[in-house]
Structure formats: C-alpha cells, structure tokens
Amino acid sequence: MRLRKALDEVRPYHPPRMEWELAADRGANDYVKLTMNELSFGPLPEANAAAVEVLARGNRYPERDSAPLREAIAEANPGVGAENVVIGNGSSEVLVDLMQTLDRPGEVIFPWPSFPLYSSAARIVGLTERRVELDTHHAVVLDSLLSAVGPETRAVLLCNPNNPTGTHLPLSEVREFAAALPQDVLLILDEAYYEFVTDPAYPGSHELVLESENVATTRTFSKVHGLAGLRVGYVIAPPKVADYVGRAHTPFSVNLLAQAAAEASMRAVGSIAERARFMAGERDRVQAAFGAAGLEYVPSQTNFILARTGPEVFEKAGVLVREGEALGCPGWSRISLGNSGENDQLIAALS
Numbered sequence: 001m002r003l004r005k006a007l008d009e010v011r012p013y014h015p016p017r018m019e020w021e022l023a024a025d026r027g028a029n030d031y032v033k034l035t036m037n038e039l040s041f042g043p044l045p046e047a048n049a050a051a052v053e054v055l056a057r058g059n060r061y062p063e064r065d066s067a068p069l070r071e072a073i074a075e076a077n078p079g080v081g082a083e084n085v086v087i088g089n090g091s092s093e094v095l096v097d098l099m100q101t102l103d104r105p106g107e108v109i110f111p112w113p114s115f116p117l118y119s120s121a122a123r124i125v126g127l128t129e130r131r132v133e134l135d136t137h138h139a140v141v142l143d144s145l146l147s148a149v150g151p152e153t154r155a156v157l158l159c160n161p162n163n164p165t166g167t168h169l170p171l172s173e174v175r176e177f178a179a180a181l182p183q184d185v186l187l188i189l190d191e192a193y194y195e196f197v198t199d200p201a202y203p204g205s206h207e208l209v210l211e212s213e214n215v216a217t218t219r220t221f222s223k224v225h226g227l228a229g230l231r232v233g234y235v236i237a238p239p240k241v242a243d244y245v246g247r248a249h250t251p252f253s254v255n256l257l258a259q260a261a262a263e264a265s266m267r268a269v270g271s272i273a274e275r276a277r278f279m280a281g282e283r284d285r286v287q288a289a290f291g292a293a294g295l296e297y298v299p300s301q302t303n304f305i306l307a308r309t310g311p312e313v314f315e316k317a318g319v320l321v322r323e324g325e326a327l328g329c330p331g332w333s334r335i336s337l338g339n340s341g342e343n344d345q346l347i348a349a350l351s
Contacts, residue, residue: 010120032345034314034336035322037163037193037304039226039279041339043261044271047227050264051257062256065246069259072266073234077206084209084236086245087262089253091192091220091233092117098188098216098235099125099155100248106154111140113328114159115190127154138165138298138306142177155186160205161193164327164334166300170201175208178215186241189217193302195224195276196283202301209236216241223303224275225265230258279303282337286347293350304336317349 043051063069066087074080088094095117099108104126110118112131122129130153132144145156158177161168178187189205205217216237222228232254235245265272283300290297296308311323311333319342324332337343 006123006126010123030318031315032319032338032342034338034342034346035320035334036228037223037302037334037336038228039223039275039303040342042226043230044226044265044268046264046268046271047225047261050260051230054256054260057256060256061252062254062259064251066254066259069232069254069263069266070234072263073236076266076269077204077236079210080206080236083239084242085234086237086242086249087232087234087254087259088249089233090222090231091190091218091235092121093250093253094218094233094235094245095157095188095190096121096125097245097248098186098218098237098241099127101241101244102127102154102186104154105152107150107152108155108157109145109148109153110157111145111159111162113164114157115163115192116327118157128152134162134165134167137167138162139167140169142169142173146177146180149181149185153182153185155188156181157188157190159190159192160202161197161301163192163302164304164322164324164329165298165306166302166304167298168197168199168202168301170199171203171205171208172201174205178208178212181214183214185214187212187215189215191217192220192223194219195272196279196303197301198280199301206236209238213238213240216245221262221265224272224279225262226275227258227261227265230255230261232258232262279337282340282343286335286337286343289347289350295350304334306332306334308332314346314349317345319346319349 069087070082070085073085074082099121107128107130108122109130111134119129130148132148135141194204209215209217216235218235221232298306311321314321322334
C-alpha cells in the first residue's frame with residue numbers, strides 16, 4: 001500500500017492534559033477548565049429549545065445545504081445573500097474546504113504563532129506552508145506577509161483576532177492588505193473571535209468580502225454562541241468562491257440538531273450581543289487583576305488572554321489553562337475566560 005508522504009508529519013489533534021480536561025467536562029469538581037476558549041455557560045435557551053424540537057425528526061437527513069441557517073446568517077450581515085454562505089462542521093471544516101478549492105501545487109502563507117490547523121490542513125490538501133513570524137508585541141505584520149507572497153502563493157490565512165495571542169488588526173489595515181494582494185491569491189480571514197472585539201475600528205469583514213473577488217471570512221458558533229459541542233461554522237465568500245467551496249464540501253456534514261440550534265442562536269441577536277458585552281467586561285477585570293499582580297500579558301480582543309507564566313501557577317488553584325509550548329508560545333499560557341465564579345478562582349490563583 002502506498003500512503004501519502006505528505007501526511008507523515010501530520011499528527012492527530014491531542015491537547016495536553018486531556019485526561020484532566022475530560023474530568024472537568026464530566027462535572028468533576030477538582031478543576032475548572034479554561035483551556036479551549038469555550039463559553040462556560042453553554043447554548044442560549046432558544047438554541048436548546050430548537051434542538052429539542054427537531055429531535056423527533058432524527059430519522060431524516062438534515063437540510064443538505066442548511067438553507068434556513070444560511071438565510072439567518074445572511075440577514076445578520078447586511079448585503080450578504082444566502083449564495084455567499086456555506087455551512088460546515090465547525091469553521092475548521094470550511095477552512096479545509098476553502099483550501100480544497102485552491103490550485104495545486106502551491107503554498108499558503110500565515111502568521112505564526114497562529115491556529116495550528118492551518119499547517120495540518122495545508123499538508124492534507126497537498127499545499128505547502130510558509131510561516132511569517134509575529135512582531136515582538138505578538139502582532140501580525142502585514143508588510144511581512146505581503147513580502148512573503150510569491151508566484152506559488154495560493155492563499156493567505158489571517159486569523160483576526162489572532163489565536164493564541166489575542167491581538168487584532170483594524171479593518172482599514174486588512175482592507176489595504178487585501179487590495180495589495182494579487183487577484184489570484186485568496187485572502188482567508190479566520191474570524192472565530194470577532195464577536196468579542198470591542199475596538200470600534202473593527203466592525204467585521206463581511207463588507208470587505210462583498211466588495212472583493214478574492215476575500216472570504218470564516219466564523220463559528222463554537223465561541224460566543226456556546227455551541228462548540230454541536231460543531232457549526234460558516235464561510236462568507238464571493239459567489240464564485242462560495243460555489244466552489246460547496247463543490248468541495250461533504251454533503252450533510254452538519255447535523256439536524258446543530259442546524260436548528262445555530263439558526264435559533266443567530267436570530268437571538270440581542271442575547272448574543274449581551275453575552276459578548278459580559279465577556280468583554282470579564283476580560284477587562286481579569287486583565288486588570290493580571291496587571292495588579294505584575295503578570296505580563298498580551299492585551300486581548302478575544303475570550304482568552306496570553307500571559308507569561310507556566311500553567312502550574314493556575315493548576316495549584318484547580319484551574320486548567322493551555323500551556324504555550326503547544327501553541328508556539330513557550331514560556332506563556334493561554335487562559336480562556338470563564339464565568340464570573342471561574343474567573344474569581346483564576347484571579348485568586350495569583351495571590
């Protein structure tokens with residue numbers, strides 16, 4: 001049997017300290033889990049009710065193209081039509097689908113450290129990768145990204161805000177960068193955390209997508225919507241790109257319950273906005289506590305904070321955080337924000 005050599009260096013995703021995280025997931029009181037940037041308080045009541053309502057139809061295949069959910073997403077992003085939207089099994093799937101549409105051979109460029117999936121996904125679809133280091137403030141340098149673009153470049157992946165650093169770029173700078181890219185290079189904006197951004201210079205990117213032929217943005221229901229366990233994400237793209245993503249996409253990959261819950265959550269605009277405001281307030285509170293304790297951290301626009309410390313500082317207080325070594329940030333830890341009580345426990349670990 002001949003297997004693809006390109007997969008030799010790809011390793012299955014297996015987060016560190018998984019056994020402790022599983023215990024925390026199952027209700028064990030020993031640890032608070034602040035490792036995976038999840039929302040601690042789960043789906044909205046409307047999303048729960050919608051999932052329960054469709055459960056009786058579990059013997060039927062789900063909507064193939066998630067049409068009602070696509071319409072809800074289009075309505076929430078003025079100017080976007082359902083033809084611009086493709087739904088996937090988490091934003092990870094639509095990111096891979098986007099890369100599947102690119103011509104090969106070729107390369108994808110992305111900042112580093114950033115979301116590790118970019119590297120494995122590129123290899124899986126037969127593309128090479130080029131990493132561009134962040135600056136000393138852990139921020140993306142767009143000029144460096146642009147300088148890295150060459151004849152073999154098929155796409156630039158830009159996580160904004162960036163995971164694991166929490167830094168972000170204003171939309172005006174992203175728009176200038178997109179305009180400077182060759183038209184045959186696709187700019188993929190990974191906006192998994194965009195709902196948490198409070199900077200008024202960052203209104204989201206769907207308008208940039210609408211005015212471009214080579215810009216797409218991916219978003220997820222795993223963060224502010226609290227639906228990580230149901231696995232729903234989507235891409236907003238120009239019609240031709242969205243059409244090709246649909247061709248590469250696995251049919252029926254998003255289950256019936258997930259589609260119903262995500263649609264209900266997307267339509268609960270006020271409740272989601274209130275969640276985002278709450279998380280921004282908790283972020284300010286935790287960052288202030290870090291500053292008061294003399295703990296170096298990277299100011300964040302997400303639901304996590306990167307701090308210069310090892311995880312053992314928090315583990316002694318029963319709080320699990322993600323060690324930076326696994327994320328390309330040795331000597332740091334990425335700390336997800338929890339609910340008020342969990343964040344109290346996090347802050348107490350510093351005393």
